[in-house]
Amino acid sequence: MGGDPTRSLLTRRLVVISGKGGVGKTTVAAALALAGARAGLRVILAEVGPEESVPRLFEPRPRPVGYTGRELVPGLHAMRIDPYEALAEYLALQLGVRSLVDLVLGSRPFRQLMDASPGWRQLITLGKVWHLEQMRDEGGEPRCDLLVVDAPATGHGVSFLDAPRVVVSAVRAGPLRRHAAQVEALIQDAGRTLLLPVALPEELPARETSELVARVRSEVGIAVDRVVVNGLVSLPAEPKLDELASRLSQLDKTPLPGAPPGAVLAACVRYLAERARLGAHYAGEIARNTGLPVLCLPFLPAGIRDSGDLAGLAARLLDDAGAAPGIPA
Amino acid sequence: MSAAGSDFVARALLTRRIVVCVGCGGVGKTTVAAALALEAARRGRRALVLTIDPARRLADALGTGPLGGEPRALPEAELRALGVPPDGSLSAVTLDMKRTFDGLVERLNDSAEARKRVLENPIYQHLSDALAGSLEYSAMEKVYELYERREFDLVVVDTPPSQHALDFLEAPTRLIEFLDSPIVHMLIHPAFSAGRLSFKLFQRGTRRVLQLIERVSGLSFLEDLSEFLLAFEGMAEGFRDRARKVRELLVSRESAFVLIAGPSPQSVPQAEEFLARLETHRVPLAGLVLNRMHLWPGTAAPLELSERELPGHQGALARALTGTGLEADAAAVAARAALEMATGYAALVRRDGEAVRPLEVRALSAGRFVVQVPELGDDVHDLAGLARVAEHMLQGEQREGAGRG
Numbered sequence: 001m002g003g004d005p006t007r008s009l010l011t012r013r014l015v016v017i018s019g020k021g022g023v024g025k026t027t028v029a030a031a032l033a034l035a036g037a038r039a040g041l042r043v044i045l046a047e048v049g050p051e052e053s054v055p056r057l058f059e060p061r062p063r064p065v066g067y068t069g070r071e072l073v074p075g076l077h078a079m080r081i082d083p084y085e086a087l088a089e090y091l092a093l094q095l096g097v098r099s100l101v102d103l104v105l106g107s108r109p110f111r112q113l114m115d116a117s118p119g120w121r122q123l124i125t126l127g128k129v130w131h132l133e134q135m136r137d138e139g140g141e142p143r144c145d146l147l148v149v150d151a152p153a154t155g156h157g158v159s160f161l162d163a164p165r166v167v168v169s170a171v172r173a174g175p176l177r178r179h180a181a182q183v184e185a186l187i188q189d190a191g192r193t194l195l196l197p198v199a200l201p202e203e204l205p206a207r208e209t210s211e212l213v214a215r216v217r218s219e220v221g222i223a224v225d226r227v228v229v230n231g232l233v234s235l236p237a238e239p240k241l242d243e244l245a246s247r248l249s250q251l252d253k254t255p256l257p258g259a260p261p262g263a264v265l266a267a268c269v270r271y272l273a274e275r276a277r278l279g280a281h282y283a284g285e286i287a288r289n290t291g292l293p294v295l296c297l298p299f300l301p302a303g304i305r306d307s308g309d310l311a312g313l314a315a316r317l318l319d320d321a322g323a324a325p326g327i328p329a
Numbered sequence: 330m331s332a333a334g335s336d337f338v339a340r341a342l343l344t345r346r347i348v349v350c351v352g353c354g355g356v357g358k359t360t361v362a363a364a365l366a367l368e369a370a371r372r373g374r375r376a377l378v379l380t381i382d383p384a385r386r387l388a389d390a391l392g393t394g395p396l397g398g399e400p401r402a403l404p405e406a407e408l409r410a411l412g413v414p415p416d417g418s419l420s421a422v423t424l425d426m427k428r429t430f431d432g433l434v435e436r437l438n439d440s441a442e443a444r445k446r447v448l449e450n451p452i453y454q455h456l457s458d459a460l461a462g463s464l465e466y467s468a469m470e471k472v473y474e475l476y477e478r479r480e481f482d483l484v485v486v487d488t489p490p491s492q493h494a495l496d497f498l499e500a501p502t503r504l505i506e507f508l509d510s511p512i513v514h515m516l517i518h519p520a521f522s523a524g525r526l527s528f529k530l531f532q533r534g535t536r537r538v539l540q541l542i543e544r545v546s547g548l549s550f551l552e553d554l555s556e557f558l559l560a561f562e563g564m565a566e567g568f569r570d571r572a573r574k575v576r577e578l579l580v581s582r583e584s585a586f587v588l589i590a591g592p593s594p595q596s597v598p599q600a601e602e603f604l605a606r607l608e609t610h611r612v613p614l615a616g617l618v619l620n621r622m623h624l625w626p627g628t629a630a631p632l633e634l635s636e637r638e639l640p641g642h643q644g645a646l647a648r649a650l651t652g653t654g655l656e657a658d659a660a661a662v663a664a665r666a667a668l669e670m671a672t673g674y675a676a677l678v679r680r681d682g683e684a685v686r687p688l689e690v691r692a693l694s695a696g697r698f699v700v701q702v703p704e705l706g707d708d709v710h711d712l713a714g715l716a717r718v719a720e721h722m723l724q725g726e727q728r729e730g731a732g733r734g
Binding site: 020021022023053153203204205235236238239241244247248250251254255256257258260261262263264265267268269271272274275278301303 | 594646
């Protein structure tokens with residue numbers, strides 16, 4: 001499915017980051033956006049979902065960015081796409097009468113209808129993404145070079161990307177169908193658009209990622225050419241950890257503060273060794289099942305503490321593109 | 330955490346008929362739900378776990394394939410080996426959302442023709458997979474069905490991973506509100522409602538809405554939608570009645586909710602939101618399971634070494650390691666690696682402890698139990714693994730961390 005793992009992530013116009021909650025999706029989205037901004041691109045980082053997680057990765061005292069958004073670091077404009085705000089904007093553009101739109105959106109029956117209706121949130125959100133991609137300045141140049149979308153964590157992320165196609169097949173005619181077709185064309189344009197799945201190297205996320213890639217290929221038609229595997233524990237090359245653990249276990253008491261038994265240190269060594277082994281195993285499984293190169297990011301025990309940590313991840317995202325370091329066949 | 334906490338878990342498993350495990354995705358909810366059901370079986374109850382999307386090996390261990398739908402009992406011999414007495418049993422079922430929803434449509438429609446009309450409506454077919462809250466609704470619908478059948482003493486429910494806390498509680502209400510809403514009546518009986526005085530007040534706004542939808546979406550969509558709603562209308566009463574019963578059961582003394590949370594930065598705020606929402610829904614929360622915690626092996630505090638003193642400690646540990654037969658150079662390398670990993674692990678332990686503290690404080694001060702289950706890596710994919718999780722939940726004060734023998 002279109003895509004080229006050797007091509008830099010920064011050469012796309014639109015990169016959609018997908019993954020289940022807790023896999024570090026937002027962190028990867030923010031790192032990629034930061035990498036773009038540092039490379040001199042004008043980047044829009046758009047969050048989708050009920051709450052904002054991006055600002056706290058950049059600011060010690062995060063303030064909301066909202067629908068309009070604001071610049072978090074030079075060149076990086078962050079925003080959150082709220083479906084109702086996007087709907088209001090869309091309808092106002094369609095009808096040209098904002099007051100009518102506000103009246104309608106403020107009406108209770110309409111809210112009830114919308115709250116119970118599936119699909120439109122995804123569609124309108126993608127519509128806004130399309131709109132952002134289309135924005136041009138006075139000189140006719142694109143307003144932004146790179147658009148990074150942090151997709152919703154619910155489901156497999158496929159229903160989100162699939163909304164335009166469903167509308168095109170379900171609605172027979174009219175402006176909605178036409179607009180959905182435009183959005184679908186952007187999603188399926190491998191030259192402009194890329195899906196970047198993020199996974200943790202654990203059983204369930206590994207399986208879900210393989211399923212996501214398979215479904216995306218068969219149903220959505222968005223390009224996907226690499227997978228980010230986040231949170232890999234790396235270990236010292238020397239010594240042999242099994243042997244280290246068994247030697248430590250021989251010490252009844254260690255000469256450390258509190259004189260912990262050697263078995264305690266051995267347990268720590270075994271735990272991290274096992275975690276590193278599992279990480280490599282599942283990263284390899286993802287690579288095998290998807291047939292895609294895996295881009296590994298390190299496990300950060302303390303999480304993202306400041307933009308320096310984020311910049312480190314950003315560098316890894318670009319450096320490692322296309323490589324699958326240390327994955328056993 | 331405390332012995333009292335474990336008693337609480339045990340009591341809930343023995344006295345309730347429904348235990349609902351709630352929490353955000355990725356915290357091991359399915360595992361905890363299955364472990365609780367196994368523990369109930371070990372205490373002589375006929376237990377069932379309803380899972381939503383189990384990891385494959387866990388599903389294999391529970392014997393629930395992707396096309397579950399009906400509860401399957403686990404082999405008696407395996408259960409006996411894990412200490413389940415003859416009167417106890419464990420069954421498992423994986424929720425098949427589409428089938429559950431179709432089943433509901435079939436139950437609520439007397440006439441075969443009406444059933445057919447709903448099931449074959451293009452909108453229903455397109456949307457029943459994605460119908461707002463239908464996964465959540467289906468889960469609760471299935472719980473009620475199983476409860477009514479009375480084949481099990483206890484049903485432990487693994488809820489869908491939902492970003493919006495408690496969608497599964499709110500979904501039925503949302504669906505009913507929608508079915509009751511004036512706009513639906515307008516769509517179903519435009520002529521009828523137009524003549525009624527009570528509709529006059531919102532009618533202007535509603536008509537505008539409909540015109541707007543028409544202009545944007547094209548008329549065909551509205552036609553299909555109205556046909557769908559008309560077909561659905563016949564079921565609305567049964568649907569409403571059913572949803573009310575489900576809700577009543579969930580807030581009754583027969584049910585208990587257990588909140589599962591992990592120490593990750595995403596999990597903790599979401600769990601706090603869950604706690605707040607459960608309170609406003611007056612849902613009977615029994616307690617909090619902190620899953621996948623990094624716990625320190627041993628009884629002392631996690632190792633903490635200052636950068637400045639590190640070389641000294643390394644040297645001392647290296648000397649101790651030469652006592653195990655290592656050469657001085659190899660011992661220095663080994664000591665450095667051991668300290669790096671032990672302090673790294675200790676940092677994880679401290680981070681997890683600090684992350685969950687606000688949750689713990691909040692749950693304990695509300696009189697809820699709090700238990701901690703260690704991160705068990707890749708171990709929990711069979712019945713023995715589930716038994717270990719259950720033991721951690723019921724073991725009270727014993728703490729066990731990285732050690733896995």
